[in-house]
Amino acid sequence: MRVGVVTFPGSLDDRDAARAVRIAGAESVALWHADPSLHEVDAVVLPGGFSYGDYLRCGAIARFAPVMESVIAAANDGLPVLGICNGFQVLCESHLLPGALIRNDHRKFVCKEQLLRVDNAATAWTTEYREGQEIVIPLKNGEGGYVADEHTLDELEAEGRVVVRYLNGNPNGSQRDIAGICNAAGNVVGLMPHPEHAVEALTGPGTDGLGFFLSLVGVLA
């Protein structure tokens, strides 16, 4: 099982995502922003970071990288894609997911161990969780406020496409406490918190994040 991890100039958590993929039992494959080939991977992770310095707008330049054309096409054909933090921003800019991420309401970067509730345990990336399960994984962003128009938000809620939600206080002003969402098919998931930083008890708040990667391995098996 091969899981591609894309490196854009300015990607930071690409090696962490690759490590999480390996710990979950899959092979991680490095994908390069300038190379349109997906190298026959079975899924793709768009990692966190500041692709292209987050200049212009987070994810706005990465969206036009050659590799993204292939990712967008494959995602529309059902390839599992997980966008974490900057990767979530790229997915929104690519219109694979609705809405946008804006500057945190308190206007500061925030790094903390964040309590979340899994609201959708049926996506390609969340089957290892129970619906309603509470998990703790790191959150770290400056522009993590999820926004969309009311109609889109209602639609996301109605279709059960809110994947994870913030508990114990909203850390960045996201509408309806939304931390992560998926597309209608459930193969594309984007979230601001970082499950790849919670895959080893030694270096994270616990191993609550590993489920995202184990879910994928289970779904693909």
Next chain:
Amino acid sequence: MSIDTVENAANTPDQPQPFAELGMKEDEYARVREILGRRPTSSELAIYSVMWSEHCSYKSSRAHLKQFGDKAPQTAALLVGPGENAGVVDVGEGWAVTFKIESHNHPSYVEPHQGAATGVGGIVRDILTMGARPVAVMDSLRFGRIDAPDTARVLPGVVTGIGSYGNCLGLPNVGGEVYFDESYAGNPLVNALCVGVMRTDGIKLAKADGPGNKVVLFGARTGGDGIGGASVLASATFETEGKTKRPSVQVGDPFAEKVLIECCLEIFAADLVVGIQDLGAAGLSCATTELAAAGTGGMDVDLDLAPLRDPTLVPEEILMSESQERMMAVVTPEHLDEFLAVCAKWDVNATVIGTVTDTGRLRMRWHGEQIVDLPPRTAAHEGPVYERPIEKPYDQDALNEHDGHDLPRPRNGSAMRATLLRLAAGPNLADKSWITDQYDRFVMGNTVLAQPEDAGVLRLDESTCRGIALSTDGNGRYTRLDPYAGAQLALAEAYRNVATTGARPLAVTNCLNFGSPEDPAVMWQFTEAVRGLADGCLTLGVPVTGGNVSFYNQTGSTPILPTPVIGMLGVIDDVAKRTPQGFRTDAAVVYLLGDTRDEFGGSEWAHVVHGYLGGQPPTVDLAREQLLAGVLIDAARDGLLDSAHDLAEGGLAQALVESCLRRDAGVRIDLPDGADPFVALFSESTGRALVSVARSEEVRFTDLCAERGLPVARIGVVDLLTPALEVHDLFNLPLRELRTAWAATIPHQFG
């Protein structure tokens, strides 16, 4: 505009030159003329003026810093000592670690965000230059009073500067310090530390060897920012010019640096460089003279080939520009294409601007005309050295005599409860998470411990259990009372902090922040501190690997508290065995290790409650520190410790506060029989630690202490069911109340 060529300089010996405006003394200028046998061209004057500035030449400190070499303890671990961009230490299993701390104080006062950001950027490039992947940063910060209006300008800017740059580079921020004292009001201290990791055979050095090899300038284009930054900003006090210096602070682009890091690491992995140097203070002047001086000895440069952001820049400005995110490499002609291909892959601009020669001269041309022709060693290594006058401060004896023994002390439980709360809520001891939550501590996935733990602990690589620990410490009040002891106390605390996590202290970096070296009283503080530090490092067996001196930290004639900041690196064989700070196991037994004496000189209590500074700082006992560290390290290795926390500012009381609040674990304390409870709680005697031990390990642990001869007192029990800090017969303090007081201070001020 006419260019001042070498030929022109030779023909116009009497042309007046603005050496004084560039910060040069008359005799220094005369020496340049003597070296060159003519007047310098304006480009040469630019080079000498920045290279001979205090910041680059260490002209006031060099005579004293020699002691770090003369008194260096013998250790096989030191692979690269002082003098390179950063020291390198062997940590075993083929791994080498390089680390260094550096100041960016003056720029951070002028432009807090950019000053602090480029401070991080600069130290990261120093580490990268050694051939290492940078793996973490820390920062040691000091500001004026927390409620001073200017602190509201400086602190948030510094924090966003460090955060935005470090976060965007993907480097975890794993520790540091934040202190407030009015002496820093016009002179905040921003000391940034970076640590990097490489294989021992991957060390790179800054030298231009091999005639015919190419000199490549790569990274960002050169712009007008930071021109004169090194010599002007770092060598003058603020009083005279103030705002006019604003444009001289450099502007950082962390994205450019992130790409540069990955590009360099790919270049190193393919072994494509002979030598490499980053462009920091004094920019191209420094990189060209230092590379040439350390290598074959000569270099020819076509300066007009340097890519510019601002095409109107003249040669003198290009030579002095401190534009960030630039590097210079020496590459053999055979490797040049491959080198340029890696740069192209990362969209990093790279230009061949020169060639290594064996002429012993650094020669630069500007559109074919010779504008520089000088022996590079004279600029890089043979700057002036001053033996500045030294004189003990006039008030030193009086300061030490008035020891504050008559300051009123709390006498009963409720007064001590109130004192504990007041200290915990004081700016220096209060919760710093408002600051540290703006820094990414998770990125790279190797952070095992980060602030507020005693030291940051990092796994070197996921394939190994081996790790490193890092701590920075410094105490300006102790150093003011006794600079020799103060430097050793900072060293001892950093050493203790590293050992508290279970790591073995290995090596030291330092950032020496002082007032003007032209003030004999400041020079006395500086020389005493250097002597204390060198002696202390020899005793503890930890060499100084490099560091930085920051002088002229003063407003008018009032210097800052003398503030040597020590960064300590330690190694731990198995990071899974590190000891965390917080109480975590119910019914674990709490022990106080070490001796407590009535020591309140320079204490947090005297400072917060009485606004008083006098007497002597706590006694330094380095042999005791070694004994304590040995027990903490071995007990961690044997799995005897549940938690450990060193005792420092605020004494036992604050150590209890932090050990309880880390994981919201209560504790019941019984102070030792016969102890004066105030002294027991608030004294700042050194060589002490607070540990908790699971009941099953109690005997093994106390036996270990007894065998080593380390005093140990059983002072309480962890109680997870009762969230309170209870001191028997004195007070009971619910953790909720304690947390409210401790956590509110910083957010209340900076929101």
